[in-house]
Amino acid sequence: MDVKTLCLGILCRQDASGYDIKKHFETAFSHFFAAGFGSIYPALAELSDSGLVTCDEECRHGKPGRKVYRVTEAGRQAFIAALRETEPRHKVRSEFLVLMYFAELMSTDRLREVLDQRAQEIENLFTKADEFDHRFGDPLSAGEQFVSGYGRALLKAAREYIRENRHLVENDHKQNLTTSPRRIRA
Amino acid sequence: MDVKTLCLGILCRQDASGYDIKKHFETAFSHFFAAGFGSIYPALAELSDSGLVTCDEECRHGKPGRKVYRVTEAGRQAFIAALRETEPRHKVRSEFLVLMYFAELMSTDRLREVLDQRAQEIENLFTKADEFDHRFGDPLSAGEQFVSGYGRALLKAAREYIRENRHLVENDHKQNLTTSPRRIRA
DNA sequence: ACGGTCATGTAAAGTGTTACATGATTAC
DNA sequence: GTAATCATGTAACACTTTACATGACCGT
Numbered sequence: 001m002d003v004k005t006l007c008l009g010i011l012c013r014q015d016a017s018g019y020d021i022k023k024h025f026e027t028a029f030s031h032f033f034a035a036g037f038g039s040i041y042p043a044l045a046e047l048s049d050s051g052l053v054t055c056d057e058e059c060r061h062g063k064p065g066r067k068v069y070r071v072t073e074a075g076r077q078a079f080i081a082a083l084r085e086t087e088p089r090h091k092v093r094s095e096f097l098v099l100m101y102f103a104e105l106m107s108t109d110r111l112r113e114v115l116d117q118r119a120q121e122i123e124n125l126f127t128k129a130d131e132f133d134h135r136f137g138d139p140l141s142a143g144e145q146f147v148s149g150y151g152r153a154l155l156k157a158a159r160e161y162i163r164e165n166r167h168l169v170e171n172d173h174k175q176n177l178t179t180s181p182r183r184i185r186a
Numbered sequence: 187m188d189v190k191t192l193c194l195g196i197l198c199r200q201d202a203s204g205y206d207i208k209k210h211f212e213t214a215f216s217h218f219f220a221a222g223f224g225s226i227y228p229a230l231a232e233l234s235d236s237g238l239v240t241c242d243e244e245c246r247h248g249k250p251g252r253k254v255y256r257v258t259e260a261g262r263q264a265f266i267a268a269l270r271e272t273e274p275r276h277k278v279r280s281e282f283l284v285l286m287y288f289a290e291l292m293s294t295d296r297l298r299e300v301l302d303q304r305a306q307e308i309e310n311l312f313t314k315a316d317e318f319d320h321r322f323g324d325p326l327s328a329g330e331q332f333v334s335g336y337g338r339a340l341l342k343a344a345r346e347y348i349r350e351n352r353h354l355v356e357n358d359h360k361q362n363l364t365t366s367p368r369r370i371r372a
Numbered sequence: 373a374c375g376g377t378c379a380t381g382t383a384a385a386g387t388g389t390t391a392c393a394t395g396a397t398t399a400c
Numbered sequence: 401g402t403a404a405t406c407a408t409g410t411a412a413c414a415c416t417t418t419a420c421a422t423g424a425c426c427g428t
Contacts, residue, residue, distance in 0.1 A: 002415070006284065009284070009288055017379075018381090035416085037380080045381090066379065067379090080291050086281050089281045090281070090283070091279045093220075093276075093278075098195070098215075100332050100333050101330065103332065105266050110270060114274045118276070142289055143286055147286050153346070168335075189388080204408070221388085224388070251407085252407065252408085253408080
């Protein structure tokens, strides 16, 4: 599922500008999807061209002019069709785990730094999740509740695991970094 | 961190062919990094060109000729440097969670199907993790243990969360899909 | 004044995915 | 015999990331 389709989905919930949509990615979608302006603005232009959304430009004396997009009936149907066809994949790409995997090739100091940084990042994500859940305004939909709880549950598991197992990599007393053992193919 | 660097890392542990490296991505790295042949083979060619690895081609009467790569001292140092400089990011891209987020726009049947599929996928990943841990041959390194345990811990959390919370989205009694409520910007 | 937020957009570069093309060997 | 696994590689395509370019408004 690409950014274009996600934008369409967000617009099925509420009218929004590109900037609003970016905010949505950073809050509601933060723990399972990322998108930058460089993906969002072209996506909105394409959606507009194909008639899946319409665009009202607010007149402002300044240059840019805030553009508020609204989904059309065709757009809504297209998104519902996309939901029917999308494979429910789930992919992780973790440089953090790569570093842990190669712990033997890293200094203890660097390992500690990386683990602390990751632990801190997890705490920040908890805070962000709290802010999202307790924002006032609309109550959370069932989907939002499920997804928010999911993120929280995995965050909790990650925090606990790191706390209890960081010693596995930190206490790894290394010999010589340049001659650490290599396996020979059988 | 790109596929090229990861290939270099894998080669710091053991000599391998492109095919072997693909296997490594599918087993040891499966829950935190993915790479296909279309990334791996060009990466190995580039590593070879820049002198970070050498290549022994096994002569075979057939055409392809298995190529076994070996890291050079320069390559080893380059990888260790990469480990020092790599930011410990951790990104998820989950179409599954996107679907859950938009549960209101999906039929209960489709939601059940998606949840069952995800649950099954998680079970498969547990099986794969077991196979990886209990393979004979080399015992797991500290890094491998940490990463394998991490994957397992998060898998467990995901399984439990889905079991206990799928009702949130499944029991969402929908009215009319085409006119479900939309929020208006404040 | 200055920093943060609001606001839009383009272009190039980087990276990965998919499909294609080929063929031997091994296990059932 | 036939399917799976072993084995390499290219080319086109899709998509995202990053850097650039611009500027108003609001709070302190």
